[in-house]
Amino acid sequence: MTDVRKLRILIVDDQSAQTGALCDVLRQYNYEAEGCVSAEAAQQRLQTHSYDLMLSDLNMPGLDGISLVKAALQRDPDLACIIMTGEGSIASAVRAMQAGALDYIVKPFKASSLLPVLARAQSTRALRIANAELERQLRLNVIELAEANYRLEQARTAAEQASTEKSRFLSNMSHELRTPLNGILGFAQILAADKLPATQLEKQRFARNIVQSGQHLLKLVNEILDLARIEAGKVPLALEAVDLPAVLQECRMMVTPLAAKHDISLGFGAVPQLRLRADRTRLVQVLINLLSNAIKYNREQGKVAVACSEKEGKRLRISVTDTGPGLEPDQVQHIFQPFNRLGRDEEVEGSGLGLALTRRVVEAMQGDIGVDSKPGQGSTFWVELPLAQETSQQVQHA
Numbered sequence: 192m193t194d195v196r197k198l199r200i201l202i203v204d205d206q207s208a209q210t211g212a213l214c215d216v217l218r219q220y221n222y223e224a225e226g227c228v229s230a231e232a233a234q235q236r237l238q239t240h241s242y243d244l245m246l247s248d249l250n251m252p253g254l255d256g257i258s259l260v261k262a263a264l265q266r267d268p269d270l271a272c273i274i275m276t277g278e279g280s281i282a283s284a285v286r287a288m289q290a291g292a293l294d295y296i297v298k299p300f301k302a303s304s305l306l307p308v309l310a311r312a313q314s315t316r317a318l319r320i321a322n323a324e325l326e327r328q329l330r331l332n333v334i335e336l337a338e339a340n341y342r343l344e345q346a347r348t349a350a351e352q353a354s355t356e357k358s359r360f361l362s363n364m365s366h367e368l369r370t371p372l373n374g375i376l377g378f379a380q381i382l383a384a385d386k387l388p389a390t391q392l393e394k395q396r397f398a399r400n401i402v403q404s405g406q407h408l409l410k411l412v413n414e415i416l417d418l419a420r421i422e423a424g425k426v427p428l429a430l431e432a433v434d435l436p437a438v439l440q441e442c443r444m445m446v447t448p449l450a451a452k453h454d455i456s457l458g459f460g461a462v463p464q465l466r467l468r469a470d471r472t473r474l475v476q477v478l479i480n481l482l483s484n485a486i487k488y489n490r491e492q493g494k495v496a497v498a499c500s501e502k503e504g505k506r507l508r509i510s511v512t513d514t515g516p517g518l519e520p521d522q523v524q525h526i527f528q529p530f531n532r533l534g535r536d537e538e539v540e541g542s543g544l545g546l547a548l549t550r551r552v553v554e555a556m557q558g559d560i561g562v563d564s565k566p567g568q569g570s571t572f573w574v575e576l577p578l579a580q581e582t583s584q585q586v587q588h589a
């Protein structure tokens with residue numbers, strides 16, 4: 192059984208006998224009726240109580256019915272107001288309706304003629320409320336639609352961007368693959384030709400060139416495959432607690448010959464006894480990439496410094512700072528793009544894949560990578576990775 196709420200009605204008439212009689216009659220018809228003998232009293236009542244309907248006399252000493260309807264509707268726009276008027280003042284009743292009353296009834300009246308007026312007003316009120324709710328729903332739907340459109344547009348832009356990047360990647364890749372391949376074919380054709388190079392020494396030089404181009408090609412193909420596999424999420428990462436001092440020591444050993452070759456001094460600051468949550472082999476790959484860049488793109492007798500610092504959220508930052516040419520802001524924007532060598536193709540050997548690969552590896556390990564650089568002074572490439580769980584516990588106990 193549903194519990195139907197009684198309709199609440201406020202009756203306003205300066206003739207208290209009339210007010211009382213109306214209340215009694217309406218209570219019999221299952222209304223929750225209350226009476227006020229002035230518009231001022233009704234206004235006060237409306238401040239603390241809410242009603243479905245208000246039945247008000249038009250002419251009252253003090254505030255009249257029209258002003259009361261206006262004030263009541265300002266407070267509750269859904270209140271259904273009906274004006275009671277004497278025979279002579281129908282024109283005023285029309286004014287009351289213009290002020291927002293839903294109907295009027297001419298006095299004197301019988302309960303049988305009042306009840307349909309009240310029912311009509313109540314259904315108009317219910318319709319208005321339902322209408323407002325529909326409008327609200329409509330507005331919500333419009334907002335949701337606009338949001339969905341915005342997300343769709345963003346996804347479309349992202350897809351377009353990804354497709355442009357893929358095309359650029361493919362065209363760069365074929366260019367990069369063609370260069371060493373042409374070298375191999377060119378030298379091999381000379382060796383295979385009838386007119387062989389005159390000396391054994393020349394033959395050896397051509398063969399060495401073939402080997403070098405072959406090695407370069409192999410490195411390229413390996414890196415491209417690695418990049419593609421990481422992008423496809425097909426590289427299983429063995430995330431474990433990696434000892435920071437040990438890993439940095441290993442990297443140091445690995446890059447020392449390159450640093451010596453370029454006459455660059457390596458400085459590893461104090462390394463905290465911490466453990467990172469990372470794939471050890473991949474972490475070494477990341478650090479070697481950053482260190483070899485810092486050595487390759489440096490000035491004569493330059494320096495490379497490695498520093499570690501703990502960051503918020505149980506993370507550790509490893510920074511590699513060089514004394515090289517530094518990077519302009521627009522170079523920083525493009526430096527992680529595959530094959531983008533920032534115009535250094537001739538100066539220094541490389542394929543332009545190191546940083547692109549590094550970034551994807553770092554992100555796959557839930558890390559971040561970035562660069563701070565001052566043109567003319569040098570750059571700092573940094574990676575941030577999560578600390579291993581038990582590391583932070585050890586530190587807390589220490």
Ligand SMILES: Nc1ncnc2c1ncn2[C@@H]1O[C@H](COP(=O)(O)OP(=O)(O)OP(=O)(O)O)[C@@H](O)[C@H]1O
Pocket residue numbers: 480484485488513515516517518526531532533534535540541542543544545546547570
């Ligand atoms: N520390 C640095 N200082 C200045 N420029 C840098 C630095 N590191 C990288 N670069 C620039 O960014 C480009 C891209 O670097 P990335 O490591 O991706 O490729 P690469 O070193 O050219 O080739 P490889 O694939 O062998 O690493 C480099 O060619 C170089 O111009």
Ligand SMILES: [Mg+2]
Pocket residue numbers: 480483484541545546
């Ligand atoms: Mg590199």
